[in-house]
Amino acid sequence: MDKPTANQQLIDSSILGGIAVSRVAKKVRDDVLGLLAQLRDQLTAKLNSDAVMTDWQRQRASELLKFSAATIDGAYAKIGKKTVAELDGLSNVEVQKLTKTVNAVVGVDISTKMAPQQLEAIAKTDKLLVQGATQKTWWSKQSDDLQHNFSTQIKLGMAQGKTIPDMVKATKDLINTKHAGHAEALVRTAVATTQSAAQKKYFDANSDIIRGVTWLASLCRRTCPQCQALDGRAWSWPGLDPIGHAVKFPGMAPIHFACRCVLVPVLRSWSELANVKLKALDNAKVQELFEAKLKEKGFSDEKIATIHRDQRASMDGQVAKTLHYEDWLKKKPTEFQQQVLGQQRWQLWQDGKADLSQMVDGNGQPLSVAELHQAVKDNVAVPVKAAAEGQAGLSLGERNILSAMKTSAVQEDAYRSSWLSGKGVVVDQGTTHTLNSKELELLKNEPGLVHLSNSLSPGEFWDDSELRLWANLEGFQGAKLVMPNGKVAIVKLKIGQKWTPDDLRIYLAALRTAKQNPRKYLSTESQIAFAFRATGKVTFATTHVGEIQTDPKLFRMIFPPL
Numbered sequence: 080m081d082k083p084t085a086n087q088q089l090i091d092s093s094i095l096g097g098i099a100v101s102r103v104a105k106k107v108r109d110d111v112l113g114l115l116a117q118l119r120d121q122l123t124a125k126l127n128s129d130a131v132m133t134d135w136q137r138q139r140a141s142e143l144l145k146f147s148a149a150t151i152d153g154a155y156a157k158i159g160k161k162t163v164a165e166l167d168g169l170s171n172v173e174v175q176k177l178t179k180t181v182n183a184v185v186g187v188d189i190s191t192k193m194a195p196q197q198l199e200a201i202a203k204t205d206k207l208l209v210q211g212a213t214q215k216t217w218w219s220k221q222s223d224d225l226q227h228n229f230s231t232q233i234k235l236g237m238a239q240g241k242t243i244p245d246m247v248k249a250t251k252d253l254i255n256t257k258h259a260g261h262a263e264a265l266v267r268t269a270v271a272t273t274q275s276a277a278q279k280k281y282f283d284a285n286s287d288i289i290r291g292v293t294w295l296a297s298l299c300r301r302t303c304p305q306c307q308a309l310d311g312r313a314w315s316w317p318g319l320d321p322i323g324h325a326v327k328f329p330g331m332a333p334i335h336f337a338c339r340c341v342l343v344p345v346l347r348s349w350s351e352l353a354n355v356k357l358k359a360l361d362n363a364k365v366q367e368l369f370e371a372k373l374k375e376k377g378f379s380d381e382k383i384a385t386i387h388r389d390q391r392a393s394m395d396g397q398v399a400k401t402l403h404y405e406d407w408l409k410k411k412p413t414e415f416q417q418q419v420l421g422q423q424r425w426q427l428w429q430d431g432k433a434d435l436s437q438m439v440d441g442n443g444q445p446l447s448v449a450e451l452h453q454a455v456k457d458n459v460a461v462p463v464k465a466a467a468e469g470q471a472g473l474s475l476g477e478r479n480i481l482s483a484m485k486t487s488a489v490q491e492d493a494y495r496s497s498w499l500s501g502k503g504v505v506v507d508q509g510t511t512h513t514l515n516s517k518e519l520e521l522l523k524n525e526p527g528l529v530h531l532s533n534s535l536s537p538g539e540f541w542d543d544s545e546l547r548l549w550a551n552l553e554g555f556q557g558a559k560l561v562m563p564n565g566k567v568a569i570v571k572l573k574i575g576q577k578w579t580p581d582d583l584r585i586y587l588a589a590l591r592t593a594k595q596n597p598r599k600y601l602s603t604e605s606q607i608a609f610a611f612r613a614t615g616k617v618t619f620a621t622t623h624v625g626e627i628q629t630d631p632k633l634f635r636m637i638f639p640p641l
Contacts, residue, residue: 085184085185085346086293086343086345086346088180088184089180089181089184089343089344089345089346104266104267104270104271106165107161107162107165107166107266107269107270108262108263108266108267110161110162110165111158111161111162111262111263111266112259112262112263114154114157114158114161115154115158115254115258115259115262116254117154118150118151118154118254119250119251119254119255121150121154122147122150122151122229122250122254123247123250123251125143125146125147125150126143126243126246126247126250127243127247143233144229144230144233147226147229147230147233148226148230151222151225151226151229152222152226154222155218155219155221155222155225156218156222158218158262159214159215159218159219162214162218162266162269163214163215166269166270166273169270169273169274169277170273170274170276170277170280171277172277173273173274173277173278173281174277174280174281177190177277177278177281177344178190178192178281181285181288181344181346184346185288185346185352185369186369187368187369188368189288189352190281190285190288191284191285191287208272209265209268209269209272210268210272210333210335210336214265214269217265218265221258221261221262221265221575224258224261224576224615225253225254225258227615228253228257228258228615229250229253231585231615232246232249232250232253232581233246235581235584235585235588236249238588249581257577257579260575261575264336264337264575265336265575267336267337267339268333268336268337268338271332271333271338271339271340271341272333274341275331275332275333275341275342276331278331278341278342279331281344282316282317282342282344283317285344286316286317288346288347288352289316289344289345289346289347290315290316290345290346290347291313291314291315291316291322291344291345292313292314292316292342292343292344292345293311293312293313293342293343293344293345294306294309294310294311294312294313294332294340294342295310295311295340295341295342295343296309296310296339296340302339303335303338303526305329305334305335306334306338306340308326309326309329309340310340312324312326313345314328316344316345336574336575353366354366416428416429472569472571473559473567473626476499477499477529477531477559478627479630479633479637480497480499480531480637481531481533481559481561481567481627482561482627482628482629482630482633482634483495483630483633483634483636483637483638484497484531484532484533484561484638485533485561485562485563485565485627485628485629486629486630486631486633486634487533487634487638488533488534488535488561488562488563489563489629490629490631490634492535494532494533494534494535495532495533495638496530496531496532496545497530497531497532498518498522498528498529498530498531499528499529499531500522500525500526500527500528500529500554514548514551519551519552522552522554523551523552523553523554524553524554525554526554526556527554527556528552528554528555528556529556529557529558529559530545530548530549530555530557530558530559531558531559531560532545532558532559532560532561533560533561533562533563534560534561534562534563535563536562536563537562537563537564537566538602538603538604539562539603540560540568540603540604540607541558541560541570543583543587545558546578546583546586547580547583549578549583550578550579550580550582550583553577555572555577555578556571556572557569557570557571557572557617558570561627564624564625565624565625565626565627565628566621566622566623566624566625566626566627567621567622567626567627568604568607568619568620568621569618569619569620569621569622570611570617570618570619571617571618572616572617573616573617573618576616576617577616578616578617582614582616585613585614586610586611586613586614587610588613589609589610589612589613589614590606590607590609590610592609593605593606593609593610594606604621607619
């Protein structure tokens with residue numbers, strides 16, 4: 080087997096380092112979940128106290144909610160301090176790891192030594208922005224969400240006459256599943272952001288020896304389509320110009336919550352580095368130091384010359400040939416491939432009509448199956464241009480499907496319902512809002528599910544059966560409904576949230592309240608908006624009239640005759 084190049088060695092080292100960092104994340108996660116378990120026990124103990132919850136008296140319930148607010152705030156404050164304390168210093172470790180690895184690969188202490196103030200600036204993680212906000216802000220938001228959910232649960236339980244054991248069980252489920260999952264995602268993202276900040280500092284300080292950076296995605300089923308397509312791609316540093324492709328640099332990893340991607344440096348060639356003078360070592364040249372170290376180890380001039388040739392061959396300055404996500408996926412069974420890509424995208428990929436890089440556009444955003452099919456049909460290069468920003472948050476694929484649905488409403492007076500997943504799976508349910516067993520099986524493991532449908536009048540929205548269906552799909556993320564006048568109603572789950580049967584009950588109760596107050600909530604739309612807001616889980620918005628136009632051609636292409 081050929082000896083790996085220097086840049087291949089860096090990738091191997093990054094993979095091994097990733098295992099260590101994931102263990103750090105697991106340690107922090109376990110600590111956080113331990114604190115959440117203590118919070119769960121405190122709340123359930125208070126619920127079980129007769130002195131607090133005698134016969135669901137209103138005053139006692141009020142005392143419980145005051146207690147819970149203070150307790151939840153205190154618990155999340157501890158969690159925030161714990162994560163910051165655990166992650167302080169991780170940046171320094173990452174810089175040291177990169178320094179040691181690069182020096183070992185080159186054979187000389189070539190990495191720039193960072194000043195103490197530089198290391199101190201990245202050591203503290205309390206000011207580090209994780210997906211746009213500090214850890215403290217994110218933990219505070221999770222605290223607020225849990226307070227809202229717990230309070231709603233208690234109030235709803237009072238209205239429905241639930242027993243204390245019922246409420247205790249519901250509280251345990253609320254914390255053990257949903258909020259534990261949110262906490263774990265934040266921990267993983269905070270760890271990855273800390274690692275990434277350290278990498279950037281190292282890259283900036285050593286731009287004279289680094290040619291660029293390579294994107295390394297996690298090779299597992301949970302890797303998202305955007306990260307799959309970025310895997311193995313490289314950009315110059317610090318210019319961030321694409322090397323051998325046209326995909327815009329997406330920003331430092333992580334690029335979304337729970338993203339596990341990393342950037343790996345691409346070293347310049349030996350011919351470029353050999354004459355670099357190292358200021359920290361009396362301006363000695365790299366090649367001179369390399370040969371001097373070999374002589375110190377007792378190597379002969381002939382052996383040194385051989386090692387020098389090998390080093391020149393190893394350090395070719397080329398982007399390492401990694402095991403790309405697509406190459407890795409090809410080695411997996413067909414069933415596994417279909418689970419990862421979804422049936423329709425898998426078929427395009429299997430037929431050679433599109434590869435993974437063609438399933439995202441030039442800005443790295445996923446394309447819909449409809450966009451891919453259209454590009455193949457028109458025999459044009461894919462990816463196709465993404466829809467312009469600001470168009471009501473609708474992708475080109477969603478627009479096409481909603482246009483066909485609007486046409487169906489106008490021409491046939493018929494309902495249509497479809498499901499579009501983040502991996503491109505589309506299930507057309509025709510004129511029914513239910514899923515048969517085969518359709519349910521197809522969608523139950525798909526992430527990023529969006530429900531697309533139409534109504535037959537401007538004041539008609541989703542019915543109870545549709546909202547109940549949302550709760551049965553783990554990957555549900557939102558819904559978009561087009562009306563005959565071209566207006567689109569959009570429901571979108573907030574980050575980290577999940578639509579559940581309890582949310583449906585809250586929604587229906589709030590909807591009844593709104594309908595009983597027609598002076599305040601004049602239209603069906605305002606009543607719907609109030610009900611969705613009451614859940615605390617989703618955002619609700621509508622576009623202007625005429626956002627979607629009828630298109631008979633799209634209608635015939637997407638939907639078969641009834």
